[in-house]
Amino acid sequence: TIFEPATTMSRAHFATVLYRLEGEPEAEFNPIFPDVPAGDFYSNAVMWGNKNNIITGYNEGIFDPAGMVTREQMVTMMYRYAQYKGYDVSKKASLDDYVDGRDVSGFAKDAMEWALAVGIIKGENNQGTINPQGEVSRVVGATVFMRFMERYQL
Helix, strand or coil: CCCCCCCECEHHHHHHHHHHHCCCCCCCCCCCCCCCCCCCCCHHHHHHHHHCCCCCCCCCCCCCCCCECEHHHHHHHHHHHHHHHCCCCCCCCCHHHCCCHHHCCHHHHHHHHHHHHCCCCCCHHHCCCCCCCCECEHHHHHHHHHHHHHHCCC
16 A cells, blocks of 8 residues: 555566556567576566567576566666657667766667757756666656656657
8 A cells, every 4th residue: 555665666566567668468488597487577578578578687587587677677678668669769869968967878878868868868857867777666767657657648
């Protein structure tokens, strides 16, 4: 009966919210990630996301469902979801405008530039920082989903 806005979102939680935004389509279980068993609350979300190139996991071949989603991972999944939906993701903002813009990982650069350009995320606490490896609280995750839905009129 509580939301716990300051609690950090796990990768499993973020994938599940994204999956629910899509309407929870059918997802066939495939043991792609050894740390994603069949039947957990996030299993279908991860299977659907992986099948549609939204969720790729880590280089070691794991998904890390209990790991906390970072800001750059969050925008990367949102960017890939926007591509999956056929939305325009061509707008870009310069990472040079942010003190820590150079800290954005290579895999997340295009996604972060897009997310900043369309207002999905904004500099953290109006301080000119992105905090790309920072963990995402539940309230931040909810805000990102709200902005995404407003942007694409969902």
